[in-house]
Amino acid sequence: MSILIKNGTVVTSTQTLRVDVLISGESIVEIAPEINEKADTVIDAQGMYVLPGGIDPHVHLHLPTPAGCSIDDFKSGSIAALYGGTTTFIDFVTPSKSETLDEALTKRIAEATDSLTDYSFHVSPIKWDKTIEEQIANCIERGFPSFKIYMAYKETVGLNDDELYHVMHDVASHGGMVTAHCELGDEVDKLRNQFFEEGKVTPKYHALSRPESAEVSAVKRAMAFADQTNCPLYIVHVSSGESVKHILQAQRSGQQVFAETCPQYLTLNDSVYNDNFAESGKYIISPPIRSANNNDLLWEGISNNVIQTVGTDHCPFSQAQKEFGINDFRKVPNGAGGIEHRLELLYTFGVKNNKISLNKLVDIFATQAAKIFGLYPQKGEIAVGSDADIVIWNPNAQRTISAKNHHSKADISIYEGFKVNGKAEYVLLRGNMTIKNGQLVNGLNPGKLLLRKNILSNPVNLNTSTYNDPLADNCGRV
Ligand code: URP
Ligand code: ZN
Numbered sequence: 001m002s003i004l005i006k007n008g009t010v011v012t013s014t015q016t017l018r019v020d021v022l023i024s025g026e027s028i029v030e031i032a033p034e035i036n037e038k039a040d041t042v043i044d045a046q047g048m049y050v051l052p053g054g055i056d057p058h059v060h061l062h063l064p065t066p067a068g069c070s071i072d073d074f075k076s077g078s079i080a081a082l083y084g085g086t087t088t089f090i091d092f093v094t095p096s097k098s099e100t101l102d103e104a105l106t107k108r109i110a111e112a113t114d115s116l117t118d119y120s121f122h123v124s125p126i127k128w129d130k131t132i133e134e135q136i137a138n139c140i141e142r143g144f145p146s147f148k149i150y151m152a153y154k155e156t157v158g159l160n161d162d163e164l165y166h167v168m169h170d171v172a173s174h175g176g177m178v179t180a181h182c183e184l185g186d187e188v189d190k191l192r193n194q195f196f197e198e199g200k201v202t203p204k205y206h207a208l209s210r211p212e213s214a215e216v217s218a219v220k221r222a223m224a225f226a227d228q229t230n231c232p233l234y235i236v237h238v239s240s241g242e243s244v245k246h247i248l249q250a251q252r253s254g255q256q257v258f259a260e261t262c263p264q265y266l267t268l269n270d271s272v273y274n275d276n277f278a279e280s281g282k283y284i285i286s287p288p289i290r291s292a293n294n295n296d297l298l299w300e301g302i303s304n305n306v307i308q309t310v311g312t313d314h315c316p317f318s319q320a321q322k323e324f325g326i327n328d329f330r331k332v333p334n335g336a337g338g339i340e341h342r343l344e345l346l347y348t349f350g351v352k353n354n355k356i357s358l359n360k361l362v363d364i365f366a367t368q369a370a371k372i373f374g375l376y377p378q379k380g381e382i383a384v385g386s387d388a389d390i391v392i393w394n395p396n397a398q399r400t401i402s403a404k405n406h407h408s409k410a411d412i413s414i415y416e417g418f419k420v421n422g423k424a425e426y427v428l429l430r431g432n433m434t435i436k437n438g439q440l441v442n443g444l445n446p447g448k449l450l451l452r453k454n455i456l457s458n459p460v461n462l463n464t465s466t467y468n469d470p471l472a473d474n475c476g477r478v
């Protein structure tokens, strides 16, 4: 099967070009100003951007909690991802206390087989003992070189400082990377319990019990341990501008520290907690939504290359599941959906608001995650030889996000009522058309488990990209 994409504007993390793209089988085989070869399918991408398929490095599908599993399974979550132009995601393996990392990994791989996008996993050591080093080495050998640790959630999956240090040491000595949820768990738990005992049980106390200081201190501690153990560190869901400053300092000192933020921290502010439970319960996520000044600080962190990626932390629950904690914010399952909205939110609030260039959009949406997590240049790039994972993005479409029209199974959305620009008209996954004219194609083959070997083998892009938008400038063909 071959597909020819004609007349589009190809945008990569470094270039914006009017070129045609020829796909044969699963790969891109030619990129040139004018390709006139015969193909099984020709897509006219006039007036549209041709982008690499998105890589969401942070999603929690079918995550077990006391209020039930996060409501999207691998099928529904991956369908939502495709509608939003994401063709690969990285989920998590979280063992029970008695399981080895290998056992949990094998089980999780079996759960994901009906994903319609490609996928991989970060593996979570939830304790440390002398056997963990070998387990970590096995996971790396199997193609899973990134390990997620939690400094919060101490009662379930969180590590104490000693365990964290040992995990970083073991991961570093086998050539892996640690990704970290940075909030000081003990401090947060103390505040949570204190508020509850004082009868302060509403969602706003979720936010107040997880202050920025708890994130910033955890970021500093994680970076200090990573420095001591020489462990590459990726800090997930950075929500605070103050954290960004400390990450910048570490990067400037030469430490291998990478940062991710999420659309919710770029577009929402803590006024969301001022409403009744039905409205504000859906924003119970960790870290919580911060005060509005952080939005701009995070955008600056992106444009200054301190933050490399934007993941969604997709972890949706239904309103009924959220109500599990209607009388106690501590019992509300933490998380919200967003896997479908990453590109349209970044395009609307980033590119259209002149916070980032189109090239930067591609960088944070696809390329950097591929480079950091060992998928590049197979994924995250439009180049000859790369997988034909491609989004054809119509910048002129407009819509309003709602739980009534999204593709997640959740009946609530933290972006309800957001007006956004842009739409994925076509999405190709390894040369297979998965979205055609904005609609999911029937009878798709399942996605592929991605084994990752070359973690960090491609340096992250630290050069500020330039804004060059040929659709706006009406520039000529190259
Ligand atoms: O609230 C969130 N983010 N839930 C998912 C788990 C996590 O902390 O990433
Ligand atoms: Zn987290």
Ligand code: ZN
Pocket (backbone or CB within 6 Å): 058, 060, 313, 315
């Ligand atoms: Zn998460």
